[in-house]
Amino acid sequence: MKSKQTCEKSQGLSRRTFLKGGTALGGLALASGVLAACSPSTVSDDAEPIASVGLPQTWDAETDVVVVGFGGAGAAAAWEALDAGCQVTILEKLDKAGGSTNICGGLIYMGGGTPTQKACGFDETPDNYYNYLVAATGPGVSEDHCRVLADESLDLYSWLVDTLGVEFTPGYNPPWPEEANYDAGLSCTGDEFSLDYVGICEAVPHSHWVFGVVEDLDGTLTGAKNGSGFFQPLQKAVEAFEPEVLYKTPAQRLIVHPETGRVVGVVAKKDGKDYNIKAKKGVVLCSGGFAYNDAMIEQYVPYAMGSFIIGTEGDTGDGIRMGQGIGAATRHMHFAYGELSNGAWRARHSVVGGPLCFSALVNKRGVRFISEDHYAGSYYAQISRNPYYYRDYAECYMVFDKQTYDQMNEISEIKPDIIIAQADSIEELAQALDTPKGTLENTIAYYNEYAAQGEDPLWMKRPEFTRPIEQAPFYAISATTLNGLFTYGGLKINTAAQVLYAMDDQPIPGLYSAGRNASDILGTGYCGSGASVASCYTFGRIAGRGVAAETAWE
Numbered sequence: 001m002k003s004k005q006t007c008e009k010s011q012g013l014s015r016r017t018f019l020k021g022g023t024a025l026g027g028l029a030l031a032s033g034v035l036a037a038c039s040p041s042t043v044s045d046d047a048e049p050i051a052s053v054g055l056p057q058t059w060d061a062e063t064d065v066v067v068v069g070f071g072g073a074g075a076a077a078a079w080e081a082l083d084a085g086c087q088v089t090i091l092e093k094l095d096k097a098g099g100s101t102n103i104c105g106g107l108i109y110m111g112g113g114t115p116t117q118k119a120c121g122f123d124e125t126p127d128n129y130y131n132y133l134v135a136a137t138g139p140g141v142s143e144d145h146c147r148v149l150a151d152e153s154l155d156l157y158s159w160l161v162d163t164l165g166v167e168f169t170p171g172y173n174p175p176w177p178e179e180a181n182y183d184a185g186l187s188c189t190g191d192e193f194s195l196d197y198v199g200i201c202e203a204v205p206h207s208h209w210v211f212g213v214v215e216d217l218d219g220t221l222t223g224a225k226n227g228s229g230f231f232q233p234l235q236k237a238v239e240a241f242e243p244e245v246l247y248k249t250p251a252q253r254l255i256v257h258p259e260t261g262r263v264v265g266v267v268a269k270k271d272g273k274d275y276n277i278k279a280k281k282g283v284v285l286c287s288g289g290f291a292y293n294d295a296m297i298e299q300y301v302p303y304a305m306g307s308f309i310i311g312t313e314g315d316t317g318d319g320i321r322m323g324q325g326i327g328a329a330t331r332h333m334h335f336a337y338g339e340l341s342n343g344a345w346r347a348r349h350s351v352v353g354g355p356l357c358f359s360a361l362v363n364k365r366g367v368r369f370i371s372e373d374h375y376a377g378s379y380y381a382q383i384s385r386n387p388y389y390y391r392d393y394a395e396c397y398m399v400f401d402k403q404t405y406d407q408m409n410e411i412s413e414i415k416p417d418i419i420i421a422q423a424d425s426i427e428e429l430a431q432a433l434d435t436p437k438g439t440l441e442n443t444i445a446y447y448n449e450y451a452a453q454g455e456d457p458l459w460m461k462r463p464e465f466t467r468p469i470e471q472a473p474f475y476a477i478s479a480t481t482l483n484g485l486f487t488y489g490g491l492k493i494n495t496a497a498q499v500l501y502a503m504d505d506q507p508i509p510g511l512y513s514a515g516r517n518a519s520d521i522l523g524t525g526y527c528g529s530g531a532s533v534a535s536c537y538t539f540g541r542i543a544g545r546g547v548a549a550e551t552a553w554e
């Protein structure tokens with residue numbers, strides 16, 4: 001691990017590229033733009049597990065609960081432990097609270113019949129919400145964690161609104177092509193309406209969307225809707241309990257009792273020196289994901305190398321590596337959130353819809369492999385699962401005709417350099433793209449035959465996005481670029497948010513985790529905008545209640 005001024009990165013010294021303008025990210029509802037804060041920090045390019053240490057000769061401080069990370073999950077865990085009467089110390093690596101949660105797009109996924117859903121005319125049972133979560137975040141998702149998230153959702157809503165004072169304005173932001181309502185407190189990503197889920201669950205929107213309480217977060221994010229709307233009320237509620245909060249004090253190692261194997265404290269770096277904190281009840285790791293750790297990205301998510309990174313520079317996977325260092329299991333480390341480029345033509349903020357949904361997305365073999373009307377996060381998940389992905393290095397093309405071209409141009413001007421092939425016939429386009437003889441031609445002929453009736457028997461695109469690709473000239477743009485990355489994988493936890501050993505799946509005594517430090521409902525897919533924060537708050541709260549109920553050791 002090494003310290004750097006992260007501002008260097010914006011001067012081209014890193015593979016990371018800061019995203020400006022926000023229009024490329026359709027799925028995360030970025031109102032304007034996102035930049036990681038330029039402040040001194042600790043960055044990491046080490047993927048190795050961090051070994052624990054035994055009992056120190058002297059303790060520098062003592063508390064009931066140590067929470068590592070004052071972002072969304074950490075704040076939720078701290079609130080519950082404090083509310084249960086515990087003494088809590090929060091360690092935060094950066095000089096302020098909030099992490100990615102404070103600067104995110106302000107969406108939180110809730111369902112099962114929230115008052116906002118009902119006020120917008122959508123009723124839902126927790127079972128319906130659960131069925132959607134399992135179907136849309138799989139395959140391989142933990143159904144048990146989905147069950148808990150669905151069952152806890154109404155309580156989460158009530159905690160946010162009644163206890164913390166978070167406001168969701170009335171109104172609904174419908175899917176394209178209906179008119180947008182950006183002020184609405186309820187939105188849908190569009191995937192809820194995908195025909196993939198017919199017969200599994202009713203189509204109900206879940207993305208609850210808040211206005212930020214500040215519009216300009218130190219220059220990191222501007223826009224009316226952002227995560228400060230649901231983070232800052234929580235931060236204030238935590239601070240009202242007057243816990244000890246140590247900023248610029250990164251946790252560095254876990255302290256494990258040599259006889260019991262229980263996690264009994266943390267070594268932090270405070271004012272440049274090791275600082276041993278005894279945690280009588282336990283430690284909750286909530287240090288976020290690892291998007292800002294080059295070595296971990298290379299090791300676990302190599303297909304995302306070169307993506308735009310979203311998040312804060314605290315996301316270096318410290319908590320994951322500390323857990324690995326004492327034998328914790330990890331799960332879903334190879335999956336991450338990302339999007340295709342050209343988002344503005346395919347999605348309207350978090351909501352699917354736009355002219356590019358009328359295109360045919362094909363791989364290098366000229367073959368369609370998903371429905372083009374999917375939510376941005378699902379696109380990415382399906383592209384990374386496509387069997388040709390590794391062989392063809394994720395190269396895909398969006399093929400469309402003049403009608404779509406003209407509609408795209410109305411939304412924003414198409415720069416000539418993004419068109420990688422243009423031809424008067426699909427045959428000529430196929431030659432220009434060098435797809436195997438006949439494949440693209442067959443793909444489009446088959447697609448057009450059914451699209452004329454608004455049908456897509458192969459991938460079940462919705463009728464409103466299905467029409468023949470038949471008006472020359474024909475175009476192809478590359479859909480290879482992957483934008484925007486935050487990681488799904490983390491320490492394996494049970495539904496009580498206890499970290500599990502890799503060797504036997506049993507809880508590690510004294511150790512809890514939540515948020516992107518852990519693996520919960522974010523499996524191989526992403527069900528919709530707001531799912532990450534929902535899981536951070538839900539399992540953060542569960543971790544806080546669990547650690548508070550532990551028997552203290554002396």
Ligand SMILES: Cc1cc2nc3c(=O)[nH]c(=O)nc-3n(C[C@H](O)[C@H](O)[C@H](O)COP(=O)(O)OP(=O)(O)OC[C@H]3O[C@@H](n4cnc5c(N)ncnc54)[C@H](O)[C@@H]3O)c2cc1C
Nearest residue numbers: 069071073093099100101105107251311314515516530533
């Ligand atoms: C621009 C953007 C838009 C997004 N939009 C949405 C959205 O609308 N809805 C949604 O659900 N998700 C969204 N996401 C994803 C979501 O914001 C994150 O996945 C989520 O907030 C992570 O929460 P967390 O508590 O796990 O981590 P964070 O909120 O990032 O908190 C982790 C904290 O731990 C600290 N930390 C790290 N290492 C240490 C250490 N060693 N010691 C002490 N502290 C440490 C970090 O500095 C940080 O403060 C978005 C992400 C971004 C960046």
